[in-house]
Amino acid sequence: MSIMPVLSDEEAGAAARAVFDDIRDTRQTDFVNNFWRVLANDPALLARTWDKLKAVMGPGSIDPLVKEMIYVAVSVTNGCQYCIHSHTAAARAKGMTDQQLMELMAVVGAANETNRLVNGLQVPVDEAFLSDPKA
Amino acid sequence: MSIMPVLSDEEAGAAARAVFDDIRDTRQTDFVNNFWRVLANDPALLARTWDKLKAVMGPGSIDPLVKEMIYVAVSVTNGCQYCIHSHTAAARAKGMTDQQLMELMAVVGAANETNRLVNGLQVPVDEAFLSDPKA
Amino acid sequence: MSIMPVLSDEEAGAAARAVFDDIRDTRQTDFVNNFWRVLANDPALLARTWDKLKAVMGPGSIDPLVKEMIYVAVSVTNGCQYCIHSHTAAARAKGMTDQQLMELMAVVGAANETNRLVNGLQVPVDEAFLSDPKA
Amino acid sequence: MSIMPVLSDEEAGAAARAVFDDIRDTRQTDFVNNFWRVLANDPALLARTWDKLKAVMGPGSIDPLVKEMIYVAVSVTNGCQYCIHSHTAAARAKGMTDQQLMELMAVVGAANETNRLVNGLQVPVDEAFLSDPKA
Amino acid sequence: MSIMPVLSDEEAGAAARAVFDDIRDTRQTDFVNNFWRVLANDPALLARTWDKLKAVMGPGSIDPLVKEMIYVAVSVTNGCQYCIHSHTAAARAKGMTDQQLMELMAVVGAANETNRLVNGLQVPVDEAFLSDPKA
Amino acid sequence: MSIMPVLSDEEAGAAARAVFDDIRDTRQTDFVNNFWRVLANDPALLARTWDKLKAVMGPGSIDPLVKEMIYVAVSVTNGCQYCIHSHTAAARAKGMTDQQLMELMAVVGAANETNRLVNGLQVPVDEAFLSDPKA
Numbered sequence: 001m002s003i004m005p006v007l008s009d010e011e012a013g014a015a016a017r018a019v020f021d022d023i024r025d026t027r028q029t030d031f032v033n034n035f036w037r038v039l040a041n042d043p044a045l046l047a048r049t050w051d052k053l054k055a056v057m058g059p060g061s062i063d064p065l066v067k068e069m070i071y072v073a074v075s076v077t078n079g080c081q082y083c084i085h086s087h088t089a090a091a092r093a094k095g096m097t098d099q100q101l102m103e104l105m106a107v108v109g110a111a112n113e114t115n116r117l118v119n120g121l122q123v124p125v126d127e128a129f130l131s132d133p134k135a
Numbered sequence: 136m137s138i139m140p141v142l143s144d145e146e147a148g149a150a151a152r153a154v155f156d157d158i159r160d161t162r163q164t165d166f167v168n169n170f171w172r173v174l175a176n177d178p179a180l181l182a183r184t185w186d187k188l189k190a191v192m193g194p195g196s197i198d199p200l201v202k203e204m205i206y207v208a209v210s211v212t213n214g215c216q217y218c219i220h221s222h223t224a225a226a227r228a229k230g231m232t233d234q235q236l237m238e239l240m241a242v243v244g245a246a247n248e249t250n251r252l253v254n255g256l257q258v259p260v261d262e263a264f265l266s267d268p269k270a
Numbered sequence: 271m272s273i274m275p276v277l278s279d280e281e282a283g284a285a286a287r288a289v290f291d292d293i294r295d296t297r298q299t300d301f302v303n304n305f306w307r308v309l310a311n312d313p314a315l316l317a318r319t320w321d322k323l324k325a326v327m328g329p330g331s332i333d334p335l336v337k338e339m340i341y342v343a344v345s346v347t348n349g350c351q352y353c354i355h356s357h358t359a360a361a362r363a364k365g366m367t368d369q370q371l372m373e374l375m376a377v378v379g380a381a382n383e384t385n386r387l388v389n390g391l392q393v394p395v396d397e398a399f400l401s402d403p404k405a
Numbered sequence: 406m407s408i409m410p411v412l413s414d415e416e417a418g419a420a421a422r423a424v425f426d427d428i429r430d431t432r433q434t435d436f437v438n439n440f441w442r443v444l445a446n447d448p449a450l451l452a453r454t455w456d457k458l459k460a461v462m463g464p465g466s467i468d469p470l471v472k473e474m475i476y477v478a479v480s481v482t483n484g485c486q487y488c489i490h491s492h493t494a495a496a497r498a499k500g501m502t503d504q505q506l507m508e509l510m511a512v513v514g515a516a517n518e519t520n521r522l523v524n525g526l527q528v529p530v531d532e533a534f535l536s537d538p539k540a
Numbered sequence: 541m542s543i544m545p546v547l548s549d550e551e552a553g554a555a556a557r558a559v560f561d562d563i564r565d566t567r568q569t570d571f572v573n574n575f576w577r578v579l580a581n582d583p584a585l586l587a588r589t590w591d592k593l594k595a596v597m598g599p600g601s602i603d604p605l606v607k608e609m610i611y612v613a614v615s616v617t618n619g620c621q622y623c624i625h626s627h628t629a630a631a632r633a634k635g636m637t638d639q640q641l642m643e644l645m646a647v648v649g650a651a652n653e654t655n656r657l658v659n660g661l662q663v664p665v666d667e668a669f670l671s672d673p674k675a
Numbered sequence: 676m677s678i679m680p681v682l683s684d685e686e687a688g689a690a691a692r693a694v695f696d697d698i699r700d701t702r703q704t705d706f707v708n709n710f711w712r713v714l715a716n717d718p719a720l721l722a723r724t725w726d727k728l729k730a731v732m733g734p735g736s737i738d739p740l741v742k743e744m745i746y747v748a749v750s751v752t753n754g755c756q757y758c759i760h761s762h763t764a765a766a767r768a769k770g771m772t773d774q775q776l777m778e779l780m781a782v783v784g785a786a787n788e789t790n791r792l793v794n795g796l797q798v799p800v801d802e803a804f805l806s807d808p809k810a
Contacts, residue, residue: 001257001259001355001535002256002257002258002259003255003256003257003354003355003358003371004256004368004371004372006258006259031263033261033263033264034258034259034260034261035249035252035253035258038256038258039252039256041368041372042369042372042373042375042376044460045252045372045375045376048457048460049248049249049252049379052245052453052457053245053249055449055453056238056241056242056245057242057245060234060238061232061234061235061238062204062235062238062239062242066201066204067238067242069197069201069205070204070205070208070239070242070243070246071242071245071246072795073205073208073209074208074209074212074242074243074246074247074250075246075250076791076794076795077208077209077212077213077791077794078212078247078250078349079349079618079619079620079790079794080250080253080254080349081260081797082253082258082259082260083246083249083250083253084543084794084795084797085260085261085264085265085541085543085797086260086261086264087246088264088543089263089264097196098544098581099195099196099582100196100197101543101544102544102581102582102585103191103195103196103197103202103582104197104205104795105582105585105791105792105795105796106191106582106585107191107192107197107202107205107206107209108205108209108791108792108795109589109788109789109791109792109795110187110188110191110192110206110788111205111206111209111210111218111222112209112213112787112788112790112791113184113784113785113787113788114170114184114188114218114784115209115210115213115215115218115754115787116751116752116780116783116784116787117170117174117180117184117780117781117783117784118170118215118217118218119215119751119752119754119759120138120747120751120759120779120780120783120784121137121138121139121173121174121780122136122137122138122756122759122760123137123141123169123170123173123217124136124137124141124169124217125169125216125217125220125221126168126169126220126221128166128168128224129168129220129221129223129224130220130406136670136760138759138760138763138776139773139776139777176773176777177774177777177778177781179595180777180780180781183592183595184784187588187592190584190588207390211386211389211390212386212389213754214385214389214483214484214485214754215754216392219389219390219392219408220392220406220408223408233409233446234447236408236409237409237446237447237450238447239390240386240387240390240391240447240450241387241447241450243386243390244383244384244386244387244390244454245383247382247383247385247386248379248380248382248383249379250349250382251346251347251375251378251379251382252375252378252379254346254347254349254354255342255346255354255374255375255378255379256375257351257354257355265541271527271529271625271805272526272527272528272529273525273526273527273624273625273628273641274526274638274641274642276528276529301533303531303533303534304528304529304530304531305519305522305523305528308526308528309522309526311638311642312639312642312643312645312646314730315522315642315645315646318727318730319518319519319522319649322515322723322727323515323519325719325723326508326511326512326515327512327515330504330508331502331504331505331508332474332505332508332509332512336471336474337508337512339467339471339475340474340475340478340509340512340513340516341512341515341516343475343478343479344478344479344482344512344513344516344517344520345516345520347479347482347483348482348517348520348619349619350520350523350524350619351530352523352528352529352530353516353519353520353523355530355531355534355535356530356531356534357516358534359533359534367466369465369466370466370467373461373465373466373467373472374467374475376461377461377462377467377472377475377476377479378475378479380457380458380461380462380476381475381476381479381480381488381492382479382483383454384440384454384458384488385479385480385483385485385488387440387444387450387454388440388485388487388488389485390408391407391408391409391443391444392406392407392408393407393411393439393440393443393487394406394407394411394439394487395439395486395487395490395491396438396439396490396491398436398438398494399438399490399491399493399494400490400676477660481656481659481660482656482659484655484659484753484754484755486662489659489660489662489678490662490676490678493678503679503716504717506678506679507679507716507717507720508717509660510656510657510660510661510717510720511717511720513656513657513660514653514654514656514657514660514724515653517652517653517655517656518649518650518652518653519649520619520652521616521617521645521648521649521652522645522646522648522649524616524617524619524624525612525616525624525644525645525648525649526645527621527624527625541797541799542796542797542798542799543795543796543797544796546798546799571803573801573803573804574798574799574800574801575789575792575793575798578796578798579792579796589788589789589792592785593785593789596778596781596782596785597782597785600774600778601772601774601775601778602744602775602778602779602782606741606744607778607782609737609741609745610744610745610748610779610782610783610786611782611785611786613745613748613749614748614749614752614782614783614786614787614790615786615790617748617749617752617753618752618787618790620790620793620794621800622793622798622799622800623786623789623790623793625800625801625804625805626800626801626804627786628804629803629804637736639735639736640736640737643731643735643736643737643742644737644745646731647731647732647737647742647745647746647749648745648749650727650728650731650732650746651745651746651749651750651758651762652749652753653724654710654724654728654758655749655750655753655755655758657710657714657720657724658710658755658757658758659755660678661677661678661679661713661714662676662677662678663677663681663709663710663713663757664676664677664681664709664757665709665756665757665760665761666708666709666760666761668706668708668764669708669760669761669763669764670760
C-alpha cells in the first residue's frame with residue numbers, strides 16, 4: 001500500500017498534469033506509471049525528477065539501453081523491487097534480450113561478491129590505480 | 136592495512152602462482168593487482184574467483200566495456216573504494232572517456248535517488264510491469 | 271510470513287507482557303504492534319530493544335517529530351518496508367504533514383544521489399571539514 | 406585520490422564558474438568545496454545537482470537544520486565519509502550542538518538496528534499502518 | 541512475479557537438469573527450490589553458482605550450520621526476503637534452535653547499529669588493530 | 676579525523692570512566708579502544724551501547740567466536756572499516772584461524788552475490804519455506 005495516493009489524471013493538479021503530458025510526449029505512449037502518479041503529490045518534486053531523468057537517461061555519450069542496464073544494476077544492488085520491474089521493462093523495450101538480462105545479473109552478482117571480498121580483506125589500492133587523473 | 140598479507144609471487148604457493156600466470160596471460164600484462172595477491176592466501180578461493188570473473192566479464196552478449204561500467208555502478212552504490220579505482224581503470228583501459236565516466240556517475244546517482252523515492256513512498260508496481268515473463 | 275510467531279498477549283510470557291504493558295502505558299494506547307509481538311519470542315531482546323527506543327526516541331535535545339523523520343530517512347535508505355510504514359505513521363501521529371513527508375523524501379533522495387556522486391568520483395575531503403573536533 | 410581532477414576556478418569552464426558564483430552568493434562565503442569542483446568536470450551535471458540541492462535544502466516546510474540532520478542520517482547509513490564530514494559541518498554551521506549530534510547518531514544507530522530485526526524476523530506490516538493514505 | 545520464468549524439470553534444458561540432479565543428490569531430497577529454477581534460464585550461470593555454493597557451504601574449517609547463520613546475517617543486512625527464508629530454513633534443517641535464531645538476530649541488529657555509530661562519528665582505527673597481518 | 680574527540684581517561688567524565696572500568700574488567704585488559712572513547716562524549720549512549728554488547732556478545736546459545744564471525748560478516752557487508760578491523764581482531768583473539776577467516780569471507784562474498792541474483796530475478800519464495808513458524 002502506497003504511503004501517498006496514486007493520483008489519476010483528474011486528481012493531479014495542473015502542474016502535475018503538464019508533467020504527465022510531457023512524459024507521454026517524450027515516451028510516445030499514453031501510459032504514465034505509478035512512480036510519477038505518486039510523485040504528483042508534490043508537483044515541484046515531480047517536475048524536478050522528470051526533468052533530471054529526461055536529461056540523464058536520454059541520448060548522450062552512453063547508449064540509452066546501456067543506461068537502462070546500469071539503472072537495473074543499481075536497483076538490484078539496492079533491492080528496489082519497483083525499480084527492478086520498471087527498468088527491466090524499459091531495458092527490454094529498448095532491445096535487451098533474455099540472454100543479456102541473465103548476463104547483466106551475473107555481472108551484478110559478481111561485483112557484489114568481490115566488493116565484499118575487497119572490503120573484508122581490506123585490500124590496499126594499488127599505486128597503479130591512483131595515477132594522476134589529469135594525466 | 137590489509138587483514139591478510141599481500142603475497143608476492145615468491146610468497147604465493149604454486150597453486151596461487153598458476154592463477155597469477157593465467158591472469159597475466161589473459162590480460163596480456165605482467166601486472167597482478169593486490170586483490171588477487173590477497174586472495175592468494177586461500178588458493179581455492181583465488182582460483183574460483185578468477186575463473187568466475189574470467190567467465191562473467193569476458194565476451195558475451197554484453198560488450199566488455201559495458202560490463203565494466205556495470206561493475207563500476209555496483210561498486211559506487213556499495214561504496215567500495217578499491218573496486219571503484221580498479222574497475223574505473225579497467226573501463227578506461229577498454230575505452231571509457233571522461234565524458235562517459237561522468238555520464239555513468241549521473242545515471243548511478245539518479246538511480247540511487249529514485250530507488251529511495253520509490254522505497255519511501257512505497258509505490259505499488261504497475262500491472263503493466265508484471266506481465267508473464269515467458270510471453 | 272513471519273519467521274517467528276506474532277505472539278498475542280496470551281501467548282507471550284509474563285516478562286514479555288510486562289513490556290507490552292509499558293508500551294501501552296508510555297504510548298497511551300492499547301495497541302501493541304507486530305514488531306514487539308515478534309520480538310516477544312525473546313523477552314530479553316524485547317525488553318532491551320524497548321528500553322533503548324524509549325530512551326533514544328523520547329524527549330531530548332532533538333524534537334521527537336524530528337527523530338521520527340530521521341528514523342524514516344534511515345528506513346527508506348535501507349528499504350525496510352515495515353519500518354517505513356510504522357515510523358511514517360508515528361511521524362504523522364506527531365504532526366508531520368503530507369507536505370513535510372514529500373519534502374523529507376526529496377531530502378532522502380538527494381542525499382542518496384550525492385552520496386554516490388561523491389563515492390563514484392572519490393572526492394577528497396576538504397581540509398576545512400577536518401578541523402579539530404574539540405576546537 | 407579523486408577519479409577526476411578537482412578543478413580550480415581557473416581550470417573550470419565558464420559554465421562551471423557561473424555555478425561556483427551562485428554557490429558563493431547563496432552561501433555568502435568564498436569557499437567552494439571539492440564536491441562541486443569535481444562535478445565541474447561535467448558542467449551540466451554540476452548545474453543540475455546544485456539547482457536541485459538549492460531547491461531541496463532551502464527553506465520549506467521542514468527546517469533547514471533538520472534537513473541537514475536528515476542528510477547526515479542518510480550519509481551515515483550509507484557510510485559516505487565525505488558526506489558525513491561536509492553535512493555535519495553544515496549542520497553545525499546551522500546550529501547543531503554536540504549533544505544533538507550524539508543524539509542524532511543514537512537515532513540513526515537504533516533505526517539501523519531495528520530495520521534488521523524487522524528484516525530478519527520478517528515482521529508482517531500491521532493493518533493499522535496500511536489505512537487509506539488519502540483518508 | 542519473477543523477471544524470468546521458474547522452469548520445471550521439463551522446461552529446463554539438459555544442462556540445467558544435470559545441475560538439478562546434482563542438487564538432489566547432494567542434498568538427498570527431491571526438492572529443487574525456485575532460485576535454481578530461475579537461474580536455469582542461463583545454464584552456465586546456474587552451474588557456476590551451484591558449484592560455488594557447494595564448495596563454499598560444504599564442510600571446511602567452519603561448521604556448516606555456522607556458515608548458514610553467516611549467510612542469514614548477510615541476507616538480513618541486505619534485506620533479501622527470499623534469502624532470509626531459504627537460509628533460515630536451511631539453518632533450521634541443520635539444527636538451529638529458535639533461541640539461536642533470536643540470538644543471531646540480536647547480534648546482526650547490534651552490528652548494524654554499531655557499524656553506523658562508528659561511521660557517523662568517524663572513529664579512527666586503533667593502532668592495536670593494525671598490527672602486521674603476517675606477524 | 677573523528678567527528679567528536681577521542682576522550683582519554685582524564686577527559687572522560689565519571690560516568691564514562693565507570694563504563695571504561697567495566698570494559699577493562701570484563702575483557703581482562705587495560706586497553707579501551709577508540710569506539711568507546713568517542714562514545715564517551717555521550718555517557719548515556721556509551722553505557723547503553725556497552726550494556727547491550729555485553730549482553731548480546733557474551734555466552735548464550737551461540738558460541739562467542741561464532742558471534743564475532745557474524746559481526747564481521749555484517750561489518751564486511753556494510754563496508755565498515757573500523758568494525759572489520761576491531762571484530763576481526765576480536766575473532767582472532769577468540770581463536771579464529773587464517774583459514775577460517777578466508778572461509779568466512781568466501782561465505783560473505785557468496786551470500787552477497789546470491790542476494791543480488793535473487794533480487795534481480797525477483798525469485799518467488801517457495802511455499803516450502805513459508806510453513807507455519809509455530810509448527
